[in-house]
Amino acid sequence: MQAPLVITTGEPAGIGPELVLMLAARQAVDWVAIGDPQMLRDRARQIGLAVELLELSPGDPLPEPCSGRLPVWPVALHAECWPGRVNAANGAYVLELLDLAVAACLDGHASAMVTAPLHKGVIREAGNDHFIGHTEYLRDACGVDEVVMMLATDSALHGQVENQRQALRVALATTHLPLKDVAAAIEACSLERVLRILAADLQRWFAVTAPRIAVCGLNPHAGEDGHLGREEIEIITPVLERLRSEGMELEGPLPADTLFTPRHLEGVDAVLAMYHDQGLPVLKYAGFGRAANITLGLPLIRTSVDHGTALDLAGSGQADPSSLGVAIALAADMVGSR
Structure with a gap:
């Protein structure tokens, strides 16, 4: 039994x-x-x-x-x-x-x-x-050593996401940190582990055979070529390029203020936000009370x-x-x- x-x-x-x-x-x-x-x-x-x-x-x-x-x-x-x-x-x-x-x-x-x-x-x-x-x-x-916090609306819990207006999965690169500590917590080794866990558990638990993940930048406009912050250039982009070379389907780093729109989310299985209140307000607006929190890893x-x-x-x-x-x-x- x-x-x-x-x-x-x-x-x-x-x-x-x-x-x-x-x-x-x-x-x-x-x-x-x-x-x-x-x-x-x-x-x-x-x-x-x-x-x-x-x-x-x-x-x-x-x-x-x-x-x-x-x-x-x-x-x-x-x-x-x-x-x-x-x-x-x-x-x-x-x-x-x-x-x-x-x-x-x-x-x-x-x-x-x-x-x-x-x-x-x-x-x-x-x-x-x-x-x-x-x-x-x-x-x-x-x-x-590492776990990943992901929230998903009820219509995105199983298999491929079909309608991004109602279905959304958002994972977090950092979780419960004061905003002043977030930038220092975005490190290449941790970000790589988070992306590997996210991709593996999308395959394991959600029947997504080749996960396509959209990754937010940390700074406004994803740093705007270094004028609004250099984390995208020095940390996030090199990690994404390294994992892409292994065959992972990763988009970004993308500006968070435009990523959460149907055009950019089309065909995306999950979004990785850099911090708690970058990604979760959008998900909770889309499906508050009809979503679940999953701990991956x-x-x-x-x-x-x-x-x-x-x-x-x-x-x-x-x-x-x-x-x-x-x-x-x-x-x-x-x-x-x-």
């Missing part, structure tokens, strides 16, 4: 727990959540959902899927929790959810992991001063939602579980591809 997907419920004061409960209330689930069972029961009662929790341990078989029932691997909260009110004492709890999911994937008790949003500030306040985000934490937990499958903890919505029952549903469906398809 195939091991189940595991879903971390994320920041307990955010919308993650109720997104998981909403999906379980609406459909028969063949996956297991990780979180505090009493917190989940309290949240279900608060938002008016009738969901039965079934507490299991890693390795236990799942029951026959049935709507209104949620299998859970229990992890206890470290402190009381109220929707919308974060508590730094629960920062370690959120990391325990991730650690259990990673261990289960590596041990074969889970086939993939899907993550609900966490609150980076809470985890830092809990004493993890160097915590940057899910992507970097999972990289270090799995002991790999890990020895396990990890997908996630395309949004944050939405503390203002927590406990209201008004949050939209669509992105979590997309992330779960994508993880299941990736498991099938493997």
Whole structure:
């Protein structure tokens, strides 16, 4: 029997727990959540959902899927929790959810992991001063040198992209960095590793036999021949030329302000942006709530939602579980591809 997907419920004061409960209330689930069972029961009662929790341990078989029932691997909260009110004492709890999911994937008790949003500030306040985000934490937990963060709209999750107005995949050369640190982080060796991982995993998980990747420049107008910055001339272009000589299909470096238009995106399988807010605002405008976050380059499958903890919505029952549903469906398809 195939091991189940595991879903971390994320920041307990955010919308993650109720997104998981909403999906379980609406459909028969063949996956297991990780979180505090009493917190989940309290949240279900608060938002008016009738969901039965079934507490299991890693390795236990799942029951026959049935709507209104949620299998859970229990992890206890470290402190009381109220929707919308974060508590730094629960920062370690959120990391325990991730650690259990990673261990289960590596041990074969889970086939993939899907993550609900966490609150980076809470985890830092809990004493993890160097915590940057899910992507970097999972990289270090799995002991790999480089991972790639990629978001994709739901219509671009499988195979070749056909309609760029609705379908878009955007990967990042750097992830959660202050803007002032981005230029120094664009290094030839790292950029080359990112492009190799992106191309390989587009082939592996998305059935793209010969990935065509468009690469953004770092500077306005892609540096305008060195007048607006020399990173394109000294770093990005030499890397692209070296990889092209090996047969990779790479375009760029291209100005980001015109790259994200249908004419330039035609036939492109993914865009590599140089930093977080260069590429992700465009993708989220194209498909916010209908997209998933994928971490490429890990020895396990990890997908996630395309949004944050939405503390203002927590406990209201008004949050939209669509992105979590997309992330779960994508993880299941990736498991099938493997």
